[in-house]
Amino acid sequence: MVGKNVNYSFETMHLEASKSITPPRVKMEAKGVDVYYGDKQALEKVDLPVPLNRVTALIGPSGCGKSTFLKCLNRMNDTVVGCRVTGSITLDEEDIHSPTVDVVQLRARVGMVFQKPNPFPKSIYDNIAYGPRIHGMTRDRTELDQIVEESLARAGLWNEVKERLQEPGTSLSGGQQQRLCIARAIAVNPEVVLMDEPCSALDPIATARIEELIDELCNKYTIIIVTHSMQQAARVSHYTGFFHMGELVEYDHTEAIFTNPQQERTKGYVTGRFG
Amino acid sequence: MxxxxxxxxxxxxxxxxxxxxxxxxxxxxxxxxxxxxxxxxxxxxxxxxxxxxxxxxxxxxxxxxxxxxxxxxxxxxxxxxxxxxxxxxxxxxxxxxxxxxxxxxxxxxxxxxxxxxxxxxxxxxxxxxxxxxxxxxxxxxxxxxxxxxxxRARQEVERIVRILLVMASSVSIFITLGIVLSLIFEALRFFAVIPVSDFIFGLQWSPQTAIRADQVGGSGSFGAIPLFAGTLMITGISILVAAPVGLFCAIYLSEFASPNVRGWVKPALEILAGIPTVVYGLFAALMVAPAISDFGGQLGLDIASESALAAGLVMGIMIIPFVSSLSDDVINAVPQAIRDGSLAMGATEAETIRQVVLPAALPGIVGALLLAISRAVGETMIVVMAAGLAANLTANPLQAMTTVTVQIVTLLVGDQEFDSPKTLAAFALGLSLFFVTLILNIVALGVVKRYHEKQ
Known part of the structure; x- marks a missing residue:
């Protein structure tokens, strides 16, 4: 951890970058998180506060641990055999690993969108209605219809699919499928949405559409996005964390990371000299 | 040389x-x-x-x-x-x-x-x-x-190889065709003696006919209904045993078992499929049937020592590995991504399996059940030993029943004339069995296809 320089509190972040932003509340916070896959350590002492109603981007070369970190936040790592997480991760100041927290409820509050669109083999309607149904969020069909319509509308997909809600979700194009998955994730009204390289399988037009969507969604949700595209991080995020070799090298306002990085490694990565 | x-x-x-x-x-x-x-x-x-x-x-x-x-x-x-x-x-x-x-x-x-x-x-x-x-x-x-x-040597070689491949696949088609045709022609000879309606709708099965004029024998009645009822009953019982047990087993193996357990249990189940059916028959006749009979006696039920229930139960055990092994494979083939998708929505594992994994694997599971059913329909040995030979037309699984395949065997065992109705009846039974399984296959394919369209 030589020369590690991470700003833990938003107040102390670079003045020029943060002066227009009032210091936001911390929604989720990781403190000293280590992750092991068997004997191999994948993450080392990661401290990262996630601000409420902002977009936080995690960047870094492949295998640096950013996706692993993302999966810690809704405990999807629990399903990976041999994976061990230590340290504390809090959601609204409550440790998500504490015995009082039900992982099922945690995941309902912290939704996730995956790298590849993964619609269920069901109709478009049932894909969206899946979450509300299992969580018993609606009392009747009208309410469910309403949630489906709202979610699809918020994901910018409603106008494209409103005539064909009973068709299979897999019949949509790749970009539409990914927006369907976003709509599915927000249908259960989560507080945080994790996105694991949501645009890596999409063309530039679909990517632009999703980025717009992220911009709109962050009014209501806290978003954490893992991305390989630094342009994307610069375009959509307010805060950016740079991961390298399993550690969080630098975390700051996005502008600061891209224009005035404090670490040599960050500088090297964002200017394209390595990674 | x-x-x-x-x-x-x-x-x-x-x-x-x-x-x-x-x-x-x-x-x-x-x-x-x-x-x-x-x-x-x-x-x-x-x-x-x-x-x-x-x-x-x-x-x-x-x-x-x-x-x-x-x-x-x-x-x-x-x-x-x-x-x-x-x-x-x-x-x-x-x-x-x-x-x-x-x-x-x-x-x-x-x-x-x-x-x-x-x-x-x-x-x-x-x-x-x-x-x-x-x-x-x-x-x-x-x-x-x-x-x-x-x-263009490559194209020529590929053409010749393609012809060889076509020939290999046509061999099986021609053999199937040959079998069906021989069944049809022999069955036609049977139907020349016994009217089709008597065979299909007859409620009496007693195929003993006099071989020589001086022998005493039944006039022979060839109503196939009791046989098909028996087949249906015994197959039904075996599927009632095998479908839930096999499917639950597959779900446990693919979703919950650790790789270690899986590595042990799966081969063990496949050993079950390797046991000769004669051994199952012994097991059914000497252990299960008497046990059921005793148990029924304690409840005050009159259970024959040879019963459709015993045969069906043991046959169900026999076909468990067909259901579990194939279902396990298809459940495993469901992409992890959609499981993760469901879990990340806050679904429990049960909800994920019931509402996402099983529907996605359904066509394969139907296929596995179908294979199991056709195994059960074609099974002979267990029924001979545990359910008896009496062609009773009854809805009571506690009585002795018999199946189509068993009767085909008994018709052809012993010295026979090859053109007596008794022998030819075997072909008629074989033909009807063939049609039943064919219709079963077509129906199942239809179900799977409709399900696919709905998705």
Whole structure:
């Protein structure tokens, strides 16, 4: 951890970058998180506060641990055999690993969108209605219809699919499928949405559409996005964390990371000299 | 010298053909750009050398015995009363000629005919060898002459290989067709004696008929309803056992078991599929059926010592591995991504399995159940031993029942005339069984297809 320089509190972040932003509340916070896959350590002492109603981007070369970190936040790592997480991760100041927290409820509050669109083999309607149904969020069909319509509308997909809600979700194009998955994730009204390289399988037009969507969604949700595209991080995020070799090298306002990085490694990565 | 020798020679010829063709191709390649890789030229020549010869070997192997027997029969005058005696003698001659039986005086055959057969076989083999070599060399030369720089050897080889593939697949189709046709024709002979309506709608099955005029026997009634009812009952019971147990087992193995447990349990289950059905039959007849009977006795129920229930239960155990192993495979093939998608929505594992994984795996699971059902329908041994032979028409699983396959076996066991209705009834039963499973397959395919469209 030589020369590690991470700003833990938003107040102390670079003045020029943060002066227009009032210091936001911390929604989720990781403190000293280590992750092991068997004997191999994948993450080392990661401290990262996630601000409420902002977009936080995690960047870094492949295998640096950013996706692993993302999966810690809704405990999807629990399903990976041999994976061990230590340290504390809090959601609204409550440790998500504490015995009082039900992982099922945690995941309902912290939704996730995956790298590849993964619609269920069901109709478009049932894909969206899946979450509300299992969580018993609606009392009747009208309410469910309403949630489906709202979610699809918020994901910018409603106008494209409103005539064909009973068709299979897999019949949509790749970009539409990914927006369907976003709509599915927000249908259960989560507080945080994790996105694991949501645009890596999409063309530039679909990517632009999703980025717009992220911009709109962050009014209501806290978003954490893992991305390989630094342009994307610069375009959509307010805060950016740079991961390298399993550690969080630098975390700051996005502008600061891209224009005035404090670490040599960050500088090297964002200017394209390595990674 | 037998056909295996000729085959070996042919293989050597083909190998030579490959070497020469390959050489020729490489020679051409040195001069300029070749259309195909040199080895395709080699394969092309080898195929043209080997395949015509192979055809000749097959023709000789199929027809030589018949032709030679015919020639021997033509030659042997006197002492031969009828065809049956003749065929026995021919067999003897053949065995002696092959050297698998020593020749003794007083066997009713002459050493001359043995010698003659030996000679005929030798001639046949020699002429076959001659033909194979001639045709092989001709094919070899033809193929070699076609090779030049522009020759599309790869396409030619691929064409020949495709023809071979088509032939291989048509073999199974033709054999199936042959079986169905023979069933149909024999069944037609049966229906010439017994009206179709009696067979399909008859409620009485007692196929014992008098073989000779002086024998006492039933007039024979061939109503198949009791048999199909029995088949349905026993298959139904076995599926009621196997479907839930097998499916739950598959879900446990694919979703919950650690790799270690899985590595043990799956092979163990597959051993269950390897137990001979006779052993299952013993188990059913000697342990399950009496146990059920005793248990029923304690409840005050009158249960026969041979019951459809016992047969069905044991048959269900037998087909568990079919359901569990195949379902396990298809459940495993459901992409992890959609499982993760469901779990990340805050679904429990149960919800994920019930609402996402199983629907995605349903076509495969239906396929597994279907395979299990067809195994159960075709199973004979367990039923013979545990459910008895009595063709009762009853809805009570505690009584003895019998199935179509069991009756086919009993019809053909023992000395029979081949044209009596009793024997021919076996073909009619076989044909109806074939149609039942065919319809079952079509229905299941329809179900799967409709489900796919809905998705």
């Amino acid at each position: 037998g056909f295996s020798w000729i085959g070996t020679i042919l293989a050597i010829l083909a190998a030579l053909g490959f070497l020469v063709g390959n050489q020729r191709g490489q020679g051409l390649a040195r001069l300029g750009r070749l259309h195909s890789l040199p080895r395709y030229h080699g394969v092309f020549v080898a195929l043209w050398t080997a395949l015509p010869g192979l055809l000749i070997i097959i023709l000789f192997a199929v027809f030589s015995t018949g032709v030679i027997n015919g020639m021997i029969m033509e030659n042997s005058q006197g002492g031969v009363e009828n065809a049956q005696v003749l065929s026995v003698e021919l067999n003897k001659i053949q065995l002696i000629a092959e050297g698998s039986m020593p020749f003794r005086e007083g066997m009713g055959i002459s050493w001359d005919s043995v010698e003659r057969m030996k000679n005929l076989y030798r001639d046949a083999h020699l002429s076959a060898l001659f033909c194979v070599i001639v045709v092989g060399v001709m094919g070899f030369q033809y193929a070699l002459r076609r090779i030049n720089a522009n020759f």
